[in-house]
Amino acid sequence: HEYRLRHRDGEYRWLLERGAPFHGPDGAFAGYVGSCVDITDRKAAEEQLRLALAASQAGVWSWDLVAGTVAWSPENFLLYGFDPSRGQPGQVEWESRLHPDDRWRVTQAVQDALEGRTAEYRSEFRVVHPERGVRWLIGLGRVERAPDGTPIRMSGINLDVTQRRETEARLQQAQRVQSVGRLAGGIAHEVNNLMTAVLGFGSFAIRELEPGHPATAEVEQMIRAGERAAAITRQLLAFTRQQVLRPARLELNAVVRELVPVLERLLGAEHQLVLRLGTGLGDVQADRGQLEQVLVNLALNSRDAMGSGGTVTVATEAAELEAPAVGRHPGIELRRGRYLLLSISDTGTGMDEATRSRVFEPFFTTKPVGQGTGLGLSTVYGIVKQSGGYVWIYSELGLGTTVKVYLPTSEVAAPAGEPAAPHGEVPGAQGELVLVAEDEPTVRGLTRRTLELHGYRVVEAVDGRAALELLEDLGGGVDLVLTDAVMPDLSGRALGEIIRARWPEIPVIYMSGYPGTEVVDRGLVSPHAPFVAKPFTPEAFARRTREVLDAARS
Incomplete structure (x- = not known):
């Protein structure tokens, strides 16, 4: 028996008392013999362990294999969502909480430990909590055995590792993004070299053809195909956050209103567009073209999710990301503060958890083959993240989808953005000699022809070493060097x-x-060197050449 006794120093001590009757030689009862042990320190250690387990939210369980009974701690009831007042759950009830895809694996791990095939029980699995949904647990346990090896008790703990699993999933997503980023950079380099030639020589071909020539339409189709390839490359770069953005101070509501005609055309007459724009919101700091791309991509996704009929609602409001938001999105480093929230909701079919968890992956699509690149939402993700914002999707099957985009507010006045590229006649050469160093023959030929059409004299080099030799032969007598970065x-x-x-x-x-x-x-x-990104048009390239030459003279 365990009980407390007041010590002469005034403090209570825990005692463990054991006793048994003893009998005389004649078998008659003679009295009791026993012992009393001070277990105060053990009780304190047990209390510390209880507090530690409660703080870690670890659920403790013990299975008496001889008596066939199971004892659970209060924390274990919480992990599985059982009501303690209804008593200890049996094996059938316990198994009913296990996720169907994990049930066999968990019960097999228990059996392996009991039969000695594994040294201990260890399993990471999902449970379907009646209130909290799917949660990840890790179960650890050991088997106590009788001298003959028969299992007599199995005890262990369960820990909720849902947050860790979510963090790992986000890390894997980030690693996929990084891998795609490296791939996208290499693709961009090669595709943009090719598209430079396609767009450039296509432009020259259009110039050479007489008005109304039957080949004009075919060349224009070729140029459009080249522009499409370049656009797909830009979408990949948007997902990997490698685009060059031109942020400006923008009134979010104004951007939405001005894009309404475009959105209505995209949605078609069978879909309704509803605006719910907040007032007095202030401005955001973002690239206007990319922000419009976000709206267009989300509207297209909503249209495709609704089929015929339905409503798309675009709403704006001020929002604060504070401690509760951080708790709802574990593993994400949220910058607290004021944001403008842009939300796009639809009355479409919605999506399940498996689909929702992958929607931002590049090339992932639920559309039939040929009806989507799988880059729409990944592009949205990349643009928003590169703009310093956040994007989350809320969706359930049959209840539609809402995408929430949080954009940082513009607290400091900013310029209205970079001026648009000038149009009109490109200033020609003033007798300058330009050295072109490019290892790709088609791009080198296009560059030379572009410069010569604008009056420049040109010398070519097939790589950097050949360019250096030419410069030495000419005594440095050139006015400008155009060189590919990778040779x-x-x-x-x-x-x-x-x-x-x-x-x-x-x-x-x-x-x-x-x-x-x-x-x-x-x-x-x-970082500050003059740079021209491929693919470029002959006019833009010639204009940039003139700008650098004029700047060098001034």
């Missing part, structure tokens, strides 16, 4: 550094199929 033997950056050291008066423009951010991150070009 064998001597890279564009290495060539530029040699030119800066030996002929500092010669300006250098770098070209690359890698996007502007990645070409800097890879160390291919210094």
Whole structure:
């Protein structure tokens, strides 16, 4: 028997008392013999263990295999969602809480431990909690055995590891993003080289054809195909956050209102567009073109989810991301503060958890083959994240979908954005000699033809080493060097550094199929060096050439 006794120092001590009757030689009862042990320290240690388990929310269980009874701690009842007042759940009730896809694996792990095939019980599995939904638990246990090896008791703990699993899933997602980013950069480099030639020579072909020529339409189709390929590359780069954004201070409601005609055309007459725009919201700092792309992509997704008929609602309001939001999205580093919330809701079919967990992955789509690239929502994700915001999807089967985009507010005045590229006649050459260093023959030919059409004299080099030899032969007598950033033997950056050291008066423009951010991150070009991204149009390329030459003279 365990009980407390007041000590002479005034404190209560825990005692464990054991006793048994004893009998005399004649078998008659003679009295009791027993012992009394101070177990105060053991009781304190047990209380500390209880508090530790409660703090960790670990559920403790013990299965008496001889008596066939199971004892659960209060925390274990909470983990499974059972009511303690209804008594200990039996095996059938326990198994009913296990996720159907994990049930056999968990029960087999228990059996393996009991039969000695494994040294201990260990299993990570899902339970279907009646109030909290699907939760991840890890179960750990050991088997006590009689001297003959027969199992007599199995005891262990359960821990809720849902947050850890969600964090791991986000890490895996981030690693996939990183892998796709590396792949996208390489694709961009190669595709943009090819599209530079397609768009450039296509532009030249259009110029050469007489008005009304039957081949004009075919060449225009070729150019549109090239532009489409370049657009897909840009979508990949948006997902991996490698696009060059031009953020400006924007009134969110104004952007939405001005895009209404476009959205209504995309949705069609059978779908209704509803606006619920808040007042006095302030501005956001974002790239207008990319923000419009977010709205268009989300509207298209809503349209496809609804089929014929339905309503798309675009709403804006001010929002605060504070402690409760951090709790709802564990594993995400949220910057607390004021945001503008842009939400797009539809009355479509909605989606299940498995689909919802993958919607931001590139190339993932539920549409039939040929009806989507699988880049729409991944593009939205990349644009929002690169803009310093957050995006979450809420959806249930049969109840439609809501996408919430949180954009940081513009607390400080910002310029209205970069000026649009000028149009009209491109200023021609003033007798300048330009050295073109490019290892891709088609791009080198296009660059030469573009420059010559605008009056420049051109000399070519097939790589960086050949360019350096030409410069030495000419005594540095060129007005500008145009070099690809990635070339064998001597890279564009290495060539530029040699030119800066030996002929500092010669300006250098770098070209690359890698996007502007990645070409800097890879160390291919210094951050402030003049740069032209491929693919480019002949007019834009000639204009950039003139700008750099004029800046060098001034």
